[in-house]
Amino acid sequence: MSRPGPEFHVISLFPEMFSPASLCGVTGKAVEQGLVGLTAYQLRDFTGGSIHPVDDSPYGGGPGMLMKPEPVFAAVEQVSSTAPPGVSVLLTPQGRRFGQEAAARLADEKRVLLFCGRYEGVDERIRPLFDEELSIGDYVLSGGELAALVIIDAVTRLVPGVLGSDESTRQESFSDGRLEYPQYTRPAVFRGEAVPDVLRSGNHAEIERWRREQSERRTRARRPDLVGVDRSAGGDRGRGEEPGDD
Numbered sequence: 001m002s003r004p005g006p007e008f009h010v011i012s013l014f015p016e017m018f019s020p021a022s023l024c025g026v027t028g029k030a031v032e033q034g035l036v037g038l039t040a041y042q043l044r045d046f047t048g049g050s051i052h053p054v055d056d057s058p059y060g061g062g063p064g065m066l067m068k069p070e071p072v073f074a075a076v077e078q079v080s081s082t083a084p085p086g087v088s089v090l091l092t093p094q095g096r097r098f099g100q101e102a103a104a105r106l107a108d109e110k111r112v113l114l115f116c117g118r119y120e121g122v123d124e125r126i127r128p129l130f131d132e133e134l135s136i137g138d139y140v141l142s143g144g145e146l147a148a149l150v151i152i153d154a155v156t157r158l159v160p161g162v163l164g165s166d167e168s169t170r171q172e173s174f175s176d177g178r179l180e181y182p183q184y185t186r187p188a189v190f191r192g193e194a195v196p197d198v199l200r201s202g203n204h205a206e207i208e209r210w211r212r213e214q215s216e217r218r219t220r221a222r223r224p225d226l227v228g229v230d231r232s233a234g235g236d237r238g239r240g241e242e243p244g245d246d
């Protein structure tokens with residue numbers, strides 16, 4: 001029987017970075033239960049036996065080294081030939097921005113091959129080898145490994161059976177293009193701050209209305225880009241003021 005989520009095949013110069021994802025937390029449990037697969041390959045194993053470099057200096061000069069095409073082609077072609085069909089992804093800051101929609105799309109794939117770049121970049125002829133290029137944000141990491149781990153985590157938690165209830169993925173931030181409403185647990189009063197009365201009222205219709213309003217208000221304040229309101233992010237470290245939220 002096929003597994004409900006994708007097999008992740010990761011090609012990297014640091015495959016050991018993926019062991020914790022296979023062992024810990026939500027992804028570790030999903031791997032253990034066979035809900036997703038996770039295999040990491042050492043790129044150097046595809047250099048043809050003897051010690052061949054995986055990087056070289058750029059034609060035309062310039063700083064740093066580039067990943068050479070031969071081992072990348074060998075690795076991607078070999079891994080693709082043994083795995084079920086799916087998508088291959090190059091992790092690069094030049095890629096399309098990864099978000100919740102891409103996570104949902106990848107969760108439906110049988111296989112997701114993730115190639116982690118290192119050094120200053122890749123030889124341009126490597127790019128057509130991949131179905132798509134993804135970036136996790138407008139900053140440059142030392143390599144694609146952390147980006148791959150982010151994607152594996154975001155995708156895995158959407159696979160049916162991975163989280164306790166499908167409701168928790170349906171209601172969380174971004175699943176409907178809105179941030180999640182504020183949540184509280186016991187105690188009812190903590191350091192003088194009380195849980196809003198409505199949440200303790202037992203009136204489920206009222207609670208749902210309050211949560212919808214809060215979600216709307218929070219999204220407008222913190223992420224106006226999600227609701228099409230033009231408001232500069234300013235210097236509030238992402239915690240925009242939420243009018244009337246006192």
Ligand code: ADE
Pocket residue numbers: 091092093117134135136137138139140141142143144147
């Ligand atoms: N490699 C280096 N920086 C990256 C980023 N922001 N996203 C994906 N891969 C990367």
